[in-house]
Amino acid sequence: MNPIASAALAAWSPPWDLLFAATGAVVLYWRGFAKLRRQLPSRFPAWRRGCFLSGIAVLLGALASPLDAFADGLLQAHMLQHWLLMMVAPPLLWLGAPVVPLMRGLPHGWLRRGLGPFLSWPALRRFVDAGVRPGTALALWIVATLVWHWPGAYQAAVRSRAWHDFEHLSFLIVALLFWYAVALPWPARRPANRAAIAIPLGIAALFNTIFSASFVFSDRVFYPVYAEMPRLFDVDALTDQKLAGAFLWVAGSLPMVVAATLTLIRATDTGDRTRVAAPVDRPGSAGRRIATRLKGIAAAAIGSRRARKSAQIVMGALAIAIVADGLLGPQRPSATNLAGVLPWTYWRGFVVVGLLVAGNLFCAVCPFTLTRALSGPLSRRFAVKLRWPARLRNRWLAVVLFAAYLWSYEVFAIWDRPWWTAWLVVGYFTASFGVEALFGRGTFCKHVCPIGQFHFAASANSPLEVRVLAPEVCTVCSSHDCLRGGPRGPGCATDLFLPVKQGNLDCTFCLDCVRACPNDNVGLQAVTPASSLGPARTPRLDFAALAALFCFGAFANAAAMVAPVAGMPWLPLWLGLCLVAVPAFSLIGCAAVGRFATGGSLPKAKLVAALAPALIPIGFAMWFAHFGFHTWTAMSSLVPAVGRAADDLGFSLPGAAGAGGMAAFDITGVEIGVLGIGLLVSTAVTWRLARRQTTATLSALAVAAPWVLVSALLYGLGVWIFLQPMEMRGMSM
Amino acid sequence: MRRFLLAVVSAAVLAGVSIAAGAARADLPQVIARGSAGPFEVSVLAEAPIRPGMSSWIVWLPNASTEGPARVEIEHAGMRASGTAPGRVSVHVHEARARTDTEAEMQTATLTIHRAGQTGTLTFAFAVAPRPGLVDQWRALSIVPIGLLVFALHQWRVSRMRRAPAATRVR
Known part of the structure; x- marks a missing residue:
């Protein structure tokens, strides 16, 4: 391949945000389209879905393909990009009639409470109506094309990624407006004279002809930036410009002509266009059967006690490997020791991903609770059963242990010391066994385990929750097997009574309650992430302290x-101050401002307890971005570590010697984006909680403002951290 | 709803895989030099692009097998860093990390490896990219102001709807 072309390809990186947005749009559209197709099959034939998906594919082809790599060096490639963006993708998208399917693809609550207020906004409707009027849309189209192809603006776009993105965004918006007026996707109202749309189409085609001809017939290079660049494929800048103009002339006029012709044909067609409706619902279709079967298998696997035990045994075996290698294996570099790689590179990263996409999966398969099988019979044998002290029946001990863990992790560099890591795991097993043997099942999880507290706090952001399916069934239940246990199995180890359970706090996802319920009235349900942090939660100071430590600890750990x-x-x-003093002063300061703003009517402790949980989402975002970074950067570090351990045991793993190559992708933007979403969720939760404290809008604003300010400052700190060089843990010596 | 979540997760995984599949500029380790240093075949990895400030380098000696520990020295911009690669019986990665303060231009580093009485030297050039700026991350940074604006508008609309007649609300 041409070396310059190779260099351009090597320098290209896929735009993660566009890929995720496109994926999200496809998922929503597919889901909404399937629903609508069952109800209105004649309005939503399969070809519409094909059009929408093709439109997305063309969009990605223009912006998220190697074509983008050549656009900065070749005018033809850039014009091809603009053509795809303005003349191919938008009409295909609108032919998919995406407005209603995209809305119906959203969960009902999000549509009603989230989008509803905007959909009923008269000013927004008027604004959109004005934008999609053919005359307005055509004017915007022409202005955008002329402005962005003016040499100053164009060259700024070629030289700057940000301007280039903005250029493409503006092209896409004006093209969507223009083609909306042409395609009028359902449920747009059709004007009486449909043929009139041929006029703006004709004007657009004429404009395109003049515009393209200026490229073809000019004898000077419009954009000197191309003349300065190394030439791709031996095409000089002027020839490149002429070829680009010729392409735009032909290819650019084609969609206009086709659209105008089709519109005129349809406007003059008076024939009967009634279609035979397809069957409304097909409950026995193959796709549906497969979906049902998959759901059944997944549910059986998740709900099976044996599956959970098997997973725990696997995790237990990994813990034993960590302990053995940590105590007996080489200590330096820690990246070649399983105790240096498995817990600090993989476990933490996978845990936060699990929390984000499902729930508290680690607690569900926690190997430390395997010792319960021993501690239970032992305590019964020796009749040792103490009561956990009343003063410790809260989260304070776990919060102190969590703070101590975070502090010692950095100060003693536990991540770089396999021997210490091994003893930490041994200590965990011992503590779990001892506490459970002396004080009963679940005491360790609920009142001691700092890792569990981390997961309990983080799982407030999870999309799944163990919940009662029909609350009315619980009102007539007298056995309460979900709590106490019964003939179908043990009840909740952490004393959660399902009818009054709030969110995922203290829930280990063990699903014992699901199995124990005699009415099969408990299940794993989808919920809106962070909704359990809202006003329904009973405020508690120990949970507020946990939330603050969870949040500030995330930033201290990364910093x-x-x-x-x-x-x-x-x-x-400094670390001690960041983990204890800074959160404490922040919470007290925020509460003091809130108390002042409400005229002293609200106690500070109440405000702290009520509003501190709002810090959890931004804290979780930081943990996710930070741990995700380490797991991503050192994804293949397991191979050399396992190979080294296998070598020490006398085995040889082929291929392990050459392993360790990294997938290369700049994730700084992803990290900042995740943190931004965390800030937004924290802000929304803060506002909901503040409104709960006071009904007056201004007072609520004053109560919420300091908490939002703290979140915003943490966000700024996080962005700064992400822009610094970071230790490559799991990879370095 | 579960199918929806399953679809979202699958789509995210797909997108992640598609992202990972592409060659890209990155802040992650990639090979910056590869060659022979005397009897040793060496690969040097570093975050890419290398930017001014501290950077971590990894030196790989893939076929080190039974030759015992190696000592690796990196000399760059007047600064010297070294590390010992142990692994008495290991055939795997041998690493050394150097923290180097670099400026944005092409620079040269020299790598010296000593093992079992043998010494090898590799000199190579590498590019140093400019320090990343906030402007480069404008898309990720714009999430917050846009999100806050949408949220504020949403809350304003909700408050307006509470005052508006029930007939105008969307159900």
């Missing part, structure tokens, strides 16, 4: 890994 912070003198002291 301690970047060069400017890692080299600071007195790091242990």
Whole structure:
């Protein structure tokens, strides 16, 4: 391949945000289209779905393919991009009639409460109506084309990624407006004189002809930036410009002519266009049968006690491998030891991904609770059953242990010391066994385990929750087997009574309650992430402390890994302040402002307890971005570590010697994006909680403002952290 | 709803895989030099692009098999860093990390490897990219102001709808 072309391809990186947005749009459309097709089969034939998907594919082809790599060096490639963006993708998208399917693809609550207020906004309707009027849309189209092809603006776009993206965005918007007026996707109202749309189409075609001809017939290069660049495929800048103009002339006029012709034909066609409706519902279709079967298999696998035990045994075996290698294997570099790789590179990353896409999966398969099988019979044998002290029946001990864990992790560099990691795991098993043997099932999880508290706090952001399916069934239930256990199995180990359970707090996802319920009235249900942090939760100071530590700990933990912070003198002291003093003062300060704003009517402790949980989403976003970074950067580090361990045991794993190559992709933007979403969710939860405290809007604003400010400051800190060089844990010596 | 979630997760995984499949500029380790240093075949990995500030380098000696530990020295811009690659019986990765303060231009580093009485040297050039700026991340950063604007508008609309007659609300 041409070396310059190779270099351009090597420099290209796929735009993650566009890919995710396109994926989300396809998922929503597919889901909504399937629903609508069952109800209105004649309005939503399969070809419409094909059009929409083709439109998305063309969009990705224009913006998220290697074509983008050539656009900065070749005018033809750039014009091809613009043609796809303005003349191919938009009409295909509108032919898919996407407005209603995209809305119906959303969960009902999101549509009603989230989009509803906007859909009923008269000013927004008027604004959109004005934008899609053929005359307005055509004017915007022409202005955007002329402005962006003016040499100054065009060259700025070629030289700057940001301007280039903005250029494409504006092209896409004006093209969507223009083609909306042409395609009029359902449920748009059709004008009486449909043929009139041929006039703006004709004007657009004429404009395109003049515009393209100026490229073809000019003897000077419009955009000197191309003349300065190394030439691709031996095409000089002027020839490139002429070829680009010729392409635009032919290919650009084609969609206009086709659209105008079809519109005129349809406008003059008076024939009977009634179609035979397809069957309304097909409950026995193959796709549906497969979906039902998959759901059944998944449900059986998730709900099976044996499956859970098997997963726990696997996790237990991994824990034993960590302990053995940590104690007996080489200590340096820690990346070649299983105790340096498995917990700190993989486990943490997979845990946060599991929390985000499902729920508290680690607690569900926690190997530390395997010792329950021993501790239970032992305590019965020796009749040892103490009561957990009343003063400790809260989260304070776990919060202190969590803070100690975060502090010692950085100060003693546990991530880089396999021997310490091994003893940490041994200590965990011992503590779990001892506490469970002395104080009964679930005490360790609920009152001691700092990892569990991390998961409990983080799982507030999870999309799944163990819930009662029909609350009215519980009102007539007297056995309460979900709590106490019964003939079908043990009840909840952490004393959660399902009818009053709020969110995922204290829920280990063990599903014992699901199996124990005699009425089969408990299940794993989809919920809106972070909704359990809302006003329904009973405010508690210990949970507020956990939320604050969870949030500030995320930022302290990440900050301690970047060069400017890692080299600071007195790091242990600073870290201690960041984990204890800074959160405490922040919470008290926010509450003091809120109390002042409400005229002293609300106690500070109540405000802290009520509003601190709103910090959890931004804290979780930071944990997710940070752990995700380490797992991503060191994804293949398991191979050399396993190979080394296998070598020590006398085995040889082929291929392990050459392993360790990384997938290369800039994830700084992903990290910042995730943190931004965390800030938004925290802000929304803060506002909901503040409205709960006071009904007056201004007072609620004053109550919420300091908390939002704290979240915003943390966001700024997080962005700064992501822009610093970070330790490549799991890979370095 | 479960199918919806399943679809979302699958789509996210697909998107992630598609992202990972592409060659790209990145802040992640990639090979910056590969060649022979005397008797040793060496690969050097670093975050890419290397930017001014601290960077972590990894030196790979893939066929180190039974030759015992190696000592690796990296000399760059007057700064010297070294590391010992142990792994008495290991045939796998041998690493050394150097923290180097770099400026944005083409620079040269020299790598010296000592093992079992043998010494090898590899000199290679590498590019240093400019320090990343906030402007480069404008798309990710714009999530917050856009999101806040939409949220504020949403809440304003909700408050207006509460005051408006029930007939105008969307159900």
